[in-house]
Amino acid sequence: MSGSPARVYVARLAGLPVYDPNGDQVGKVRDVVVMLRQDTQPPRVLGLVVEVFTRRRIFLPMTRVTSVDVGHVITTGLLNMRRFEQRATEVLVLGEMLDRSVTIRETGASAVVFDLAMEQWRTRDWVLSKVAVTEGAKRFRRRGQSHVLDWADVVGFAQTEDAQGATHMLAAFDTMKPADLAGVLHELSPKRRKEIASALNDERLADVLEELPEDDQVEILAGLDTERAADVLEEMSPDDAADLIAELPTETAERLLTLMEPDEAEDVRRLLTYEERTAGGLMTSEPVILPADATVADALAHVRNAELSPALAAMIYVCRPPLETPTGRFIGIGHIQRLLREPPSALVSGVLDTDLDGLRPDDGLQAVSKYLATYNLVAAPVLDDEGRLLGAVTVDDVLDHLLPDDWRGSAQLEVDRDAP
Secondary structure: OOOOOOEEEHHOOOEEEEOOOOOOOOEEEEEEEEEEOOOOOOOOOEEEEEEEEEOOOEEHHHHEEEEEOOOOOOOOOOOOOEEOOOOOOOOOOHHHHOOOOOEEOOOOOOOEEEEEEEEEOOOOEEEEEEEEEOOOOOOOOOOOEEEEEHHHHEEOOOOOOOOOHHHHHHHOOOOOHHHHHHHHHHHOOOHHHHHHHOOHHHHHHHHHHHOOHHHHHHHHHOOOOOOHHHHHHHHHOHHHHHHHHHHHOOOHHEEEEEEEEOOHHHHHHHHHOOOOOOHHHOOOOOOOEEEOOOOOHHHHHHHHOOOHHHHHHHEEHHHOOOOOOOOEEEEEEEHHHHHHOOOOOEEEHOOOOOOOEEEEOOEHHHHHHHHHHOOOOOOOEEOOOOEEEEEEHHHHHHHHOOOOOOOOOOOOOOOOOOOO
């Protein structure tokens, strides 16, 4: 294998681009697959889990890797696009081995794994040769000591750990988008998912939950204490929170709604009154709403909010007071692309699109889809019979319901990765 360093630390591989021989990127590294062996033999590295651009995770055998470097991985160009399925004899290094508690053979001291190194032997096989650990803090020391040890110098990887941490795994995936981290969690065991969910802060966990299949959402939420579950639901967008609460037992759902902040709970309760596959069931109750006397500068300042999805940030909704949904009379929508061409001091009311009739909350999924397609929109207002704005439907939520119910966790192709 040409161009590879003698030793590669696995945590640094997370997110690295994978290229074919022509220099075209084919995906990103998401994990390393190894097989534990008996006695003190270092685990054999079987291959990499690579996420290709369809967000499918595939298995890339190490025999098809020609170079592993600091900034990239290069393959032979031959990729099996069948979905990766972890086997019982396989272990994911980032997902399952980081943050493990182990024992140092020589001293008997306990330590936590924060990285592992792999290297290629003369036989051309890759193995996990080194374990980077931090010993527990000792007297007169602010932090524990860090060591890089041979694989044979530690024990404990073959044992089941009741409460494994997630600090170092999450550090390796710190820059990963919520949808990508959701994909990682979906592939892990329920036990490991619970441990990682416990380590995420409320906002990050809420973002990840919104990208997971419903079964995973319910499982993770059930593993949290009730008060924290309510806090996480508050961080979710109201429409996603309503979808999740609708999947819970009635008693559990009511208890969580009671623990949520009243304003947040009110939005969710209102969304729960609509049928799921209607404009009311699809909409979010928190679009960008401005009064008629707002300026273009005001509008642009609001859509700069990093928490807004691209679809919600593409449009503002101008209404009479009150400006909380359900609002006063709806006046019109302002397209951000149009507002960018106007002087910052101009009033948004002068550049509104007032010709579009909004959706009604009982409009079905097909009607909503046709509305967005007909007018080339990524979002649309939902109005009640009195012309008040109830919320907005975005194209991403429509796509969620047009795709198969299990599209987030669908195996797509359930076949053996060794097949030609």
